[in-house]
Amino acid sequence: MLADSVSAPTAPTLADARATLERVWGHTDFRGLQSEVVGEILAGRDVLAVLPTGGGKSVCYQIPAMLRPGLGLVVSPLIALMTDQVEALKQQGVSAARLDSGVSMDDRSAIWRAARAGELDLLYVSPEGLAQPHLIDRLHDLPLSLIAIDEAHCVSQWGHDFRPDYRTLGRLAELFPGVPRIAVTATADARTREDIVRSxxxxxxxxxxxxxxRPNLQLSAIRKENASRARTDAAVIDLVRQRRGKSGVVYCGSRDGCERVAQALRDAGTNAIAYHAGMDARERDKRLERFLAEDGTVMVATIAFGMGVDKADVRFVIHADPPGSLEAYWQEIGRGGRDGEPAEGITLYGPSDIAWTLKRLDGRPMAEEVKAVQVRKARQLFAMLDGAICRPQAVRRYFGEADAQPCGVCDLCQDPPAMFDATVLAQKALAAVQRLGERFGKTRVLDHLTGRTRDVQPWEAGLSTWGIGKDTALHTWRDVIDHLMFEGLLVEDPNDNKPLVRLGDPEAVRAVYRNERVIEVRLTPARVAAPRERVRNGRNAALENMDADVRARFETLRNWRRERAAEQRVPPYVIFQDKTLLEIALAEPGDLHALEHIPGVGQSKLERYGKGVLAALSAAA
Incomplete structure (x- = not known):
């Protein structure tokens, strides 16, 4: 019969996806589990994908959107993230657009005309935009190839970056039945993943x-000697000075802190830019453009900065103030080394930081159950920072990788700290806080344990804990009490900026008293302000040790790229990443055919920039 002879359109295959990957992005095959994610969407099935930062999450929905019939709808949380991805796609010859508050009415009309004509592969919108009925009505008139929800951890109240508007995205299942949906994120523990699926x-x-x-990341943590802002700022300046000429990000816990540290870095000769949510949106955009366009720039920011910003050559991330959870830590540290080349993540931390984190959590409106989870997450982060277990191994096990092995390159692997059993000292410290009625600060508790309280009153001298620790060094007592705070066995009550030390979780305290819980503390604080030089075997080694003629070609190509980026008002890396330019400088291709086979070039960029690249190489000869 005639009906039997007419076959349905053939569904795109993974072979088609690989061909698109090579043609558009210049890569011959997918990495990690990308192909499994792409295969699910090509088959029209829903999927939640948790892939590492820099692991190519966006490709997992961009390629299926290009291959499946219809328009790919991408829900993204930040204008900067949408702008970045759309500009990168346009450079690669992909038809993409975004709808946000910065798009003019004329441009909006043009976008909808292109979508109705079937000329648009991907459309980026915000969750707030999807809340507008007119946008949903317009989308109903279009065939959708898929719906992608980027940064999906924002859905979960258990995650580190909860956004209420994301909770409404579950209704997309009803509004667009039969359209496959993909949720992607880089940071979600088991509980958060369950919440994402349910929500x-x-x-x-x-x-x-x-x-x-993230084997290219070298992690370290530095215990703050005291809570002085000046000391912390000086440590940050010293760390940045050691990495002079490299792009980096410094995270601060407050807007004032960002401005202060950025100014201190500028005074020390660093091209530093402050960025935080208190600035005018246009000013933030201008500063972000500078960071993306200029080499060797350091962005000093609050957590308002960074989600999805794909500056590939960030060589270090420094936390002047630690974040509030391991999820936030891993995502923010993940800004470094997105190109796969060696990068560093350095965190400064101390007892005052966890007190500040807990105070901030206490002031947020949230259910007690949620608050308890967030407090536990904060303590898990500080336990990792002050612990003795390989840092990447600890993080990976937190996310459920039970078989994670030591990385071999973090500060704890390179220089394992000496530990001692501090259970008895912990019992004495806990008892001292209890006997003192939880009415004094840390300094007074230390004086009590060591018998140093000035003008001691008879009631205090008569306590069984008075001077019980005078045979132990004062710095050891400080380490023990700090560690008990990280573990949650002691907590600081802010008390109008005059913190009082009190006992923490009663069950945990009782477990220490009964010798059911062993307390191990570092013998001396970790000091990694100048980490030993790591063994470099990536392209960074080539950058630092290349021959003079290769360096000349590389720098000429970078200058050529900078000029093209300025002409188009786009970040240089969306034209070519440093990694690709270095491959070109090393290979020195003599024609377009040879250039085409270099990873990261792709057909669109070959046609658009190929002759310019060859001309730049000739000029460098």
Whole structure:
């Protein structure tokens, strides 16, 4: 019969996806679990994908959107993130657009005309935009190839970056039945993943979780000697000075802190830019453009900065103030080394930081159950920072990788700290706080334990804990009490900026008293302000040790790229990443055919920039 002879359109295959990857992005195959995620969407099935930062999450929905019939709808939380991805796609010859408050009415009309004509592969919108009925009505008139929800951890109240508007995205299952949906994130523990699936109504979706390993990141943590801002600022300046000429990000816990540290860095000769939510949106955009365009720039920011910003050559991330959870830590540290080349993540931390974190959590409106989870997450972060277990291994196990092995390159692997059993000292410290009625600060508790209280009153001298620790060095007592705070066995009550030390979780305290819980503390504080030089075997080594003629070609190509980026008002890396320019400088291709086979070039960029690249190489000869 005639009906039998007419076959349905053939669904795109993974082979088609690989061909698109090579043609558009210049890569011959997918990395990690990308192909599994792409395969699910090509088959029309829902999926939650948890892939590491820099692991190519966006490609997992961009390629299926290009291959499947219809328009790919991408929900993204930040204008900067949408702008970045759309500009990068345009450079690669992909038809993409965004709808946000910065798009003019004329441009909006042009975008909808292109969508109705089937000329648009991807459309980026915000969750707030999707709340507008007119936008949903317009989308109903278009065939959708897929719906992608980027930064999906924002859905979960258990996550580190909860956004209420994301909770409404579950209704997309009803509004667009039959359209496959993909949720992607780089940071979600098991509980957060369950919440994402439930909230987005991804019932039956396959959950694909790749390893959280980032072998190119060298992690370290530095215990703050005291809570002085001046000391912390000086430490940050010294760390940045050691990495002079490299792009980096410094995270601060407050807007004032950002401005202060950025100015201190500028005074020390660093091209530093402050960025935080208290600035005018246009000023923030201008500063972000500078950071993306200029080499060797340091962005000093609050957590308002960074989500999805794909500056590939960030070589270090420094936390002047630690974040509030391991999820936030891993995502923010993940800004470094997105190009796969060696990068560093350095965190400064101290007891005052966890007190500040807990005070901030206490002031937020949230259910007690949620607050308890967030407090536990904060303590898990500080326990990792002050612990003795390989840092990447601890993080990966937190995310569920039970078989994670030591990385071999973090500060704890390179220089394992000496530990001692401090259970008895912990019992004495806990007892002292209890006997003192939880009415004094840390200094007074230390004086009590060591018998140093001035003008001691008879009631205090008569306590069994008075002077019980005078045979132990004062700095050891400080380490023990700090560690008990990180563990949650002691907590600081802010008390109008005059913190009082009190006992923490009663069950945990009782476990220490009964010798059911062993307390191990570092013998001496970790000092890694100048980490030993790591073994470099990536392209960074080539950058630092290349021959003079290769360096000349590389610098000429970078200058050529900077000029093209300025002409188009786009970040230089969306034209070519440093990694690709270095490959070109090393290979020295003599024609377009040879240039085409260099990873990261792709057909669109070959046609657009190929002759210019060859001309730049000739000029450098």
């Amino acid at each position: 987005l109504r991804l019932d039956g979706a396959r959950v694909i979780v790749d390893s959280f390993a």
